[in-house]
Amino acid sequence: MMLIMKTRLMKNKKRGPVRAKKVSFDGINFASGLEKYMYTALKEAKIHAVYEGAVFELQEGFFFDTDSFERQGNGKGEMINRGRKKILNIKYTPDFVSETFIIECKGRANESFPLRWKMFKKHVKEHIPHVTLYKPQNQKECDLVIELINKRK
Numbered sequence: 001m002m003l004i005m006k007t008r009l010m011k012n013k014k015r016g017p018v019r020a021k022k023v024s025f026d027g028i029n030f031a032s033g034l035e036k037y038m039y040t041a042l043k044e045a046k047i048h049a050v051y052e053g054a055v056f057e058l059q060e061g062f063f064f065d066t067d068s069f070e071r072q073g074n075g076k077g078e079m080i081n082r083g084r085k086k087i088l089n090i091k092y093t094p095d096f097v098s099e100t101f102i103i104e105c106k107g108r109a110n111e112s113f114p115l116r117w118k119m120f121k122k123h124v125k126e127h128i129p130h131v132t133l134y135k136p137q138n139q140k141e142c143d144l145v146i147e148l149i150n151k152r153k
Helices: 002-012 033-044 113-127 139-152
Strands: 023-025 028-030 056-059 062-064 069-071 079-081 085-087 090-092 101-103 132-134
Touching (some): 023 033, 028 033, 056 113, 101 139, 132 139
Antiparallel strands (some): 023 028, 056 090, 062 085, 069 079
8 A cells, every 4th residue: 555655656756957968979978878779779870970960040139128026036136127038049050960861869858849940840941951850769769760861761
C-alpha cells in the first residue's frame, strides 16, 4: 500500500524547468547528450554538418517608442515604465547545419521553444526553402534522421 501511495505522489510531482546535461566530446561543448549522440551518428555516417554553425535572425530589433508599464522582477514589485527603449532582435541557432539540411535535437522543450520553432520554420520557408528540417527528440529518431538524409543523397 505504501508503494502505491509513493507512486501516486511521484506522478503528481511537478516537473521543473528543462535542464539538459551539458557534455563535452571531440573538443565540442554540447548542450545535451542527445546533441552529442546526433554528432557521433552524423560523423559515423560521414555526413558533414557543422555544430551550431549558423545563427538566424527571426525578428529584427526595434526601438519601442511608447510607454509600457510593467511590474519589475518577480511580479511583486511596483509598475515601472519599461517602454521607450531598444528591443533586441530574436535569434535562433540550430544544432546542426549543412547546405541541404538543418537538425534541431530537442528532448524536452522549454516553454519558449514552440514559438521560436514556428518563427524559424517561417524563416526557412521564406529564405532557405531548399533546406530540409529535422527535429529528433530521442536517439532512435536521430538514427532515423541519418537514414532519411542518406536516402536524399
